[in-house]
Amino acid sequence: MARPPGGARRRGGGSGRRDAAGGCEAVRKGHWTAEEDGVLLEHVRVHGPRDWSFIRSKGLLPRTGKSCRLRWVNKLRPDLKTGCKFSAEEERVVLELQAQFGNKWARIATYLPGRTDNDVKNFWSTRQKRLARLLGTPIRRRQSSRSRSAKAPVASSLKSRPATVVKPSQVPCLDQVPLEGSSTGVHPCSAGAATPFMDAHSISAALAPYDWAGSGLASSDGALPLASDIHACSSSNAAALPPLLPFDQPPCTELGFPGLPAGWNMAPGFDNVGTMDHLAYQELLPVTQPAPMMLPFFGTEYLHGGAKAELPDAGPDYFFDDLPPDMFDSLDQPPRPLSPPATS
DNA sequence: AACGACTCCAACCGCAATTTC
DNA sequence: TGAAATTGCGGTTGGAGTCGT
Numbered sequence: 001m002a003r004p005p006g007g008a009r010r011r012g013g014g015s016g017r018r019d020a021a022g023g024c025e026a027v028r029k030g031h032w033t034a035e036e037d038g039v040l041l042e043h044v045r046v047h048g049p050r051d052w053s054f055i056r057s058k059g060l061l062p063r064t065g066k067s068c069r070l071r072w073v074n075k076l077r078p079d080l081k082t083g084c085k086f087s088a089e090e091e092r093v094v095l096e097l098q099a100q101f102g103n104k105w106a107r108i109a110t111y112l113p114g115r116t117d118n119d120v121k122n123f124w125s126t127r128q129k130r131l132a133r134l135l136g137t138p139i140r141r142r143q144s145s146r147s148r149s150a151k152a153p154v155a156s157s158l159k160s161r162p163a164t165v166v167k168p169s170q171v172p173c174l175d176q177v178p179l180e181g182s183s184t185g186v187h188p189c190s191a192g193a194a195t196p197f198m199d200a201h202s203i204s205a206a207l208a209p210y211d212w213a214g215s216g217l218a219s220s221d222g223a224l225p226l227a228s229d230i231h232a233c234s235s236s237n238a239a240a241l242p243p244l245l246p247f248d249q250p251p252c253t254e255l256g257f258p259g260l261p262a263g264w265n266m267a268p269g270f271d272n273v274g275t276m277d278h279l280a281y282q283e284l285l286p287v288t289q290p291a292p293m294m295l296p297f298f299g300t301e302y303l304h305g306g307a308k309a310e311l312p313d314a315g316p317d318y319f320f321d322d323l324p325p326d327m328f329d330s331l332d333q334p335p336r337p338l339s340p341p342a343t344s
Numbered sequence: 345a346a347c348g349a350c351t352c353c354a355a356c357c358g359c360a361a362t363t364t365c
Numbered sequence: 366t367g368a369a370a371t372t373g374c375g376g377t378t379g380g381a382g383t384c385g386t
Contacts, residue, residue, distance in 0.1 A: 029356075030355075031354070031355080032354090052371080052372080065370095065371070066356090066357090066371090066372080067355075067356085069371095071355085074355080075354080103375065104374090104375090105375065106374060106375080117374070118353080118355085121374095122352070122353055122354090125376090125377090126350095126352065126353090130350090133349095
């Protein structure tokens with residue numbers, strides 16, 4: 001979904017606004033142009049992904065350092081997987097990790113090669129809206145960051161769950177998992193391919209002289225201490241791959257996913273995130289869940305693998321009818337068993 | 345064809361954490 | 366050591382595309 005360059009200015013933005021820091025240079029906002037991307041890439045090529053304020057202070061771009069960093073992180077990084085939807089596996093990873101970590105999008109993104117925290121955040125937000133619509137319940141917004149206490153916990157209520165750290169030695173590499181539309185294990189979306197103005201080759205070429213391996217790019221991208229656990233993973237997404245997730249492990253055991261939480265209400269107001277987690281799992285179960293587990297909605301056991309669900313006759317068909325038509329595509333072709341992680 | 349609801353996602357903001365001076 | 370600058374993160378907004386009626 002490429003958008004035309006130089007799109008609408010947002011939120012009172014526009015070229016006339018002056019720098020909050022008191023500078024005389026107008027700060028440009030809104031969508032980036034190819035020229036701006038080029039300048040930014042050149043900066044990264046020379047200096048690496050840092051010193052963002054340098055760009056504006058030297059008059060290279062009328063953009064704030066924050067804006068430059070964001071553009072790089074979300075769109076120009078060469079290892080990005082842009083322009084394609086989350087795969088079923090990626091969805092499951094997000095669900096699992098959101099239940100584990102709460103709304104720690106940056107952390108979750110480190111488990112999804114080629115995805116940014118913004119991607120994950122957007123994905124989750126869209127998903128929440130969809131689920132809320134399905135259930136006819138409004139999403140209760142958190143307090144805005146402006147009004148919430150500075151000391152208030154940011155993460156969801158699930159933050160209190162123990163963060164079980166995955167052992168990388170047990171897990172396959174994400175980009176080794178064959179994905180839809182590919183028989184080779186290579187994701188159909190090549191890295192950075194959907195950047196509107198510069199294709200992946202251009203970006204890679206522009207960045208080539210920079211020493212990515214020694215650049216600390218991983219940490220610059222919000223890699224967390226977990227990144228130290230990363231195992232070697234041969235990939236076209238060269239630079240720095242995040243720690244990986246056990247796709248072959250049922251999330252219920254890892255997370256202690258119960259059948260029905262105490263106080264479960266069939267018409268929840270999304271008061272606790274756990275409620276959403278259960279709903280979320282329900283939605284994805286037919287796609288990826290390999291282990292039998294109890295469905296709170298139906299009180300019956302669902303066994304994945306044969307793509308056969310034993311639902312009560314009176315089951316709420318409307319629930320499935322309203323889901324995206326491609327949601328259960330993978331039922332036609334059950335996920336192939338994962339090969340063990342490469343030992344190198 | 346027109347309209348509205350919905351989805352996607354780029355990019356903004358404020359705040360906190362970290363780094364630099 | 367503390368202030369300032371920079372970086373990182375999570376929440377939010379709104380434009381544009383898609384889809385259904």
